[in-house]
Amino acid sequence: MSRHLSLAVMAMMGGLALSGCAASIPPVEVTRFHAPGAAVPRTGGIVVEPQPGPRDDSIEYRTFAGAVAQELQRVGFTDETGRQTLRASDYVALIAYDREVRSPLDAGGRSPVSVGVGGATGSYGSGLGVGIGINLSGKPKDVVVTRLSVQIRRRADSQPVWEGRAETSAKVGTPASQAGLSAGKLAAALFKDYPGRSGETITVK
Template sequence: MQKQALALTALALLAACATNRFEADVTRFHMAQPGLRGSVYLEPLDKAATGTLEFQNYASAVGAELAEHGFTVAPAREGAEYIGVLAYGQSTREGVGGGSPITIGIGGGTFGKNVGVGLGTSFGIGEKKTKETAINMLALKIERASDKSVLWEGRAVAEAGSTTRYGPLAAAVPALADALLRDFPGTSGQTVTYKSQ
């Protein structure tokens, strides 16, 4: 009985660890800008989100990470050296199979007038699971304020059980921001997987 109880406890601890584990796939594109730093004003890709509490919370998480790389978050667009455009979203997947339903065209107009971030819901083939998988995404484009030229852009995508620690988008964004800007500016054109607890 004691051995069985210990085995069950070990399984519970492993499950808890899996629940709290975070893994994000990060892809970045940029012109070589090793010394890129200065004042940056953050704004949402979706202008309707401007001023919302949700955007302010996400911008705060991204701003904190940018500050670690020499940026200063500007309180207003006027006077900022750079504009940082944020996009974020969540989709869910049920069942087995299928890749990420999030599609992002990155590089060469990721955030162009006619190109944006696509979010959708896909359903796998096979036996249906009772739990949903949340697919969370955070993307950032940094452009020079003076001429709108894009200097850096990237996106981080992570999956988690919808009821686990990193399932809600609000809980995942700080970890996504950390992964997105880790090793800034990062290797251009390469997808890197970052893991953390």
């Protein structure tokens, strides 16, 4: 896999970033893990690869891989993805991502039509009545939930030294729901204040 994003991917990310500048970027929920008391690496050669499974060389994968590689370089690693070197890299960053469209009603949202039971409006002196309320705002828009996870392993013994996961959501059709913008936001949040406090879940706005 090439170390640099193709021109087409870079153009796509640039366009999405520009379209999302004025958009409200949803917060990202982040959790990181590393061994207590152990020194977490900040330097050394590293390559970005997909987690074990079917090989993914899609534009979407390269978008997420490029965002992660950029953040790894920012914290001090040397990106050796795609380089022909005389020795193997010191570390491997295994990434996985997924995007899921979810209806607000799946999370217990209310239907546009609701039926409620009230008092003092019933007949026959029962004191009970049924009122039908119609929500004129229409059905809430579906949301795209995007997740990114990264695990850094030492190449010498394949032992994980750090891992983290990040998640965000945005309404379908908004700039923030597109892969290019969400990939950069998730990667930046995941490596904010790297390595982070192990086991703590934070919200990055």
